[in-house]
Amino acid sequence: MSVTSIDKDLDHLTLTLIADFTAPVGQVWQLWADPRRLERWWGPPSYPATFEEHDLTPGGDVTYFMTGPEGEKHRGWWRITAIEPPTSLDFTDGFADQDGKPAADLPVSTVRMRLTEHAGGTRMELRSAFDSREQMDQLLNMGMVDGLTEAVGQMDALLAG
Numbered sequence: 001m002s003v004t005s006i007d008k009d010l011d012h013l014t015l016t017l018i019a020d021f022t023a024p025v026g027q028v029w030q031l032w033a034d035p036r037r038l039e040r041w042w043g044p045p046s047y048p049a050t051f052e053e054h055d056l057t058p059g060g061d062v063t064y065f066m067t068g069p070e071g072e073k074h075r076g077w078w079r080i081t082a083i084e085p086p087t088s089l090d091f092t093d094g095f096a097d098q099d100g101k102p103a104a105d106l107p108v109s110t111v112r113m114r115l116t117e118h119a120g121g122t123r124m125e126l127r128s129a130f131d132s133r134e135q136m137d138q139l140l141n142m143g144m145v146d147g148l149t150e151a152v153g154q155m156d157a158l159l160a161g
Contacts, residue, residue, distance in 0.1 A: 002020060002152060002153060002155055003017060003018070003019045003152050003153060004018050004020050006149065008145075012129075013129060013130040013131070013132070013133060013136050014127055014128065014129045015127070015128045015130075015136070015140075016128075017124075017126045017127075018126075019123070019124045019152050020118060020119065021121050021122045021123075021124065021155065021156065022121040023122055023159040024117075024121070025086055025087060025116070025117060025122045027122075027159060028115055028122045028124060028155070028159065029085060029087070029115060031155055031159070032089055032113065033056060033086075035051040035054035036051075037158060038051055040154065041151055041152070041154040041155050041158055042064065043147075044146075044147045044150035044151050045150060045154065046068070046069050047067065047068055047074065047147075048066065049065070050064060050066075050067065051064040052064060052100075056089065058081065058082060059080065060080040061079060062077065062078035062079075063076075063078075064076055074095075075100055076094065076095055077093075077094055077095075078092065078093050079091060079092040086115065087114060088112070088113065088114050088115070089111075089112075089113045090113070091110075091111050092108060092110055092111070093109050093111045093128070094109075107136075107138050107139050108135075109129060109130050109135070110128070110129045110130075111126065111127070111128050112127045113125070113126050113127075128144075
């Protein structure tokens with residue numbers, strides 16, 4: 001599996017996932033830049049994602065939903081804050097209601113994704129920062145660590161294919 005570490009830093013309210021791939025940076029970047037490729041790994045295997053909007057420009061919106069095993073839809077959104085292809089993407093990440101509007105009662109995190117050359121391949125650092133310990137705990141209790149690990153774990157097969 002590509003995920004090499006997950007660090008929960010409760011003092012700094014961050015969750016950092018590190019994954020290493022044998023593919024070059026540009027190839028890993030395409031798994032973020034192409035919505036059809038992104039939806040093949042963004043959700044855990046039992047919750048595949050469908051991206052409806054995918055505007056990777058500063059201020060751009062990304063909207064998607066994940067379909068659960070019983071057919072239920074869980075919506076989410078990103079607001080792009082910075083991008084430097086093919087090495088970095090920063091965005092605000094949140095949940096949405098069934099109409100696609102940001103859900104005010106669920107946490108929002110700030111995500112920083114970086115791709116760097118590493119050991120002949122690519123290292124991806126995905127850091128989520130939270131506004132409060134309560135928000136971080138809520139997402140951790142919702143299964144964020146396992147879900148993220150399973151989702152990122154699907155990237156290897158896409159890079160090999």
